[in-house]
Amino acid sequence: MSDSIRAKRIRRTPMLTVRNLTKSFTTPEGAKVRVIDVADFHIDPGDQIALRGESGSGKTTFLHLIAGILRPNSGVITIDGVEMTALGESRRDALRAAKIGYIFQAFNLLQGHTVLENVLLGMSFAPGGADGVRARAMLDRVGLSHRLQHFPRELSTGQQQRVAVARALANRPKLVIADEPTGNLDNRNTAGALDLMKDTCRECGAALLLVSHDDATLARFDNVRDFTEINRMDNASRTPWGQPRKSGEAPSRIVE
Numbered sequence: 520m521s522d523s524i525r526a527k528r529i530r531r532t533p534m535l536t537v538r539n540l541t542k543s544f545t546t547p548e549g550a551k552v553r554v555i556d557v558a559d560f561h562i563d564p565g566d567q568i569a570l571r572g573e574s575g576s577g578k579t580t581f582l583h584l585i586a587g588i589l590r591p592n593s594g595v596i597t598i599d600g601v602e603m604t605a606l607g608e609s610r611r612d613a614l615r616a617a618k619i620g621y622i623f624q625a626f627n628l629l630q631g632h633t634v635l636e637n638v639l640l641g642m643s644f645a646p647g648g649a650d651g652v653r654a655r656a657m658l659d660r661v662g663l664s665h666r667l668q669h670f671p672r673e674l675s676t677g678q679q680q681r682v683a684v685a686r687a688l689a690n691r692p693k694l695v696i697a698d699e700p701t702g703n704l705d706n707r708n709t710a711g712a713l714d715l716m717k718d719t720c721r722e723c724g725a726a727l728l729l730v731s732h733d734d735a736t737l738a739r740f741d742n743v744r745d746f747t748e749i750n751r752m753d754n755a756s757r758t759p760w761g762q763p764r765k766s767g768e769a770p771s772r773i774v775e
């Protein structure tokens with residue numbers, strides 16, 4: 520095979536494919552409610568996609584399934600050509616560490632560790648291991664090179680978000696997943712954080728999948744998909760009480 524044909528084939532391999540994915544939870548009363556029913560979804564390398572969806576529509580569950588944090592009831596998820604859904608827990612963890620950077624709404628920084636340690640610890644699960652030069656370079660890229668020895672509680676919300684971006688990208692992931700990453704930021708910080716996230720993903724060659732119900736966040740993406748058109752969830756699964764949850768409200772009493 521010539522190099523040009525091989526290069527074209529590599530370029531055509533989607534970064535993420537999702538086929539016939541379902542996930543149900545069981546209520547304390549024993550009823551099963553289907554939260555995820557996605558027939559077909561994919562992301563190409565370098566794509567930047569925002570998913571819009573109302574509270575309780577299953578966005579976080581979908582992201583957890585893609586990252587291998589949750590297991591589906593049925594369906595296939597492929598990350599960079601590797602079938603995540605065929606792997607056991609430890610190999611799913613390894614695939615996630617190697618290929619995926621995850622930015623949580625609450626950032627999930629380790630409070631007892633410094634900014635630099637947070638990035639290094641995140642890297643330590645990936646094949647390349649913790650790399651101080653790379654960690655410092657990422658923190659410099661997000662404008663925090665003067666805060667390496669500070670603890671998360673000593674930073675503003677926007678600065679903590681930038682640590683989360685640096686940590687997510689330090690391993691050179693192929694896919695960055697961001698779950699309402701600007702939910703805790705004001706409008707000015709939201710714009711800056713999104714530009715930083717998008718630019719850094721582009722520089723690192725990572726695809727970006729972000730979910731949000733915030734119009735200001737969605738407006739910064741050319742490619743916005745409506746999650747309710749992708750996911751055919753049961754109406755009953757919107758909440759166990761039949762009303763959409765409000766953003767920030769505690770999760771339902773349903774157990775997995």
Ligand SMILES: Nc1ncnc2c1ncn2[C@@H]1O[C@H](COP(=O)(O)OP(=O)(O)OP(=O)(O)O)[C@@H](O)[C@H]1O
Pocket residue numbers: 544545554572573574575576577578579580581732756757758759764765766767770771772773774775
């Ligand atoms: N671990 C779980 N056990 C039981 N039910 C769950 C679990 N996780 C989510 N659910 C239920 O699944 C539905 C979808 O929740 P999910 O958090 O995925 O929605 P979301 O679109 O991310 O909502 P939000 O925008 O409010 O964060 C909700 O009804 C929720 O109560």
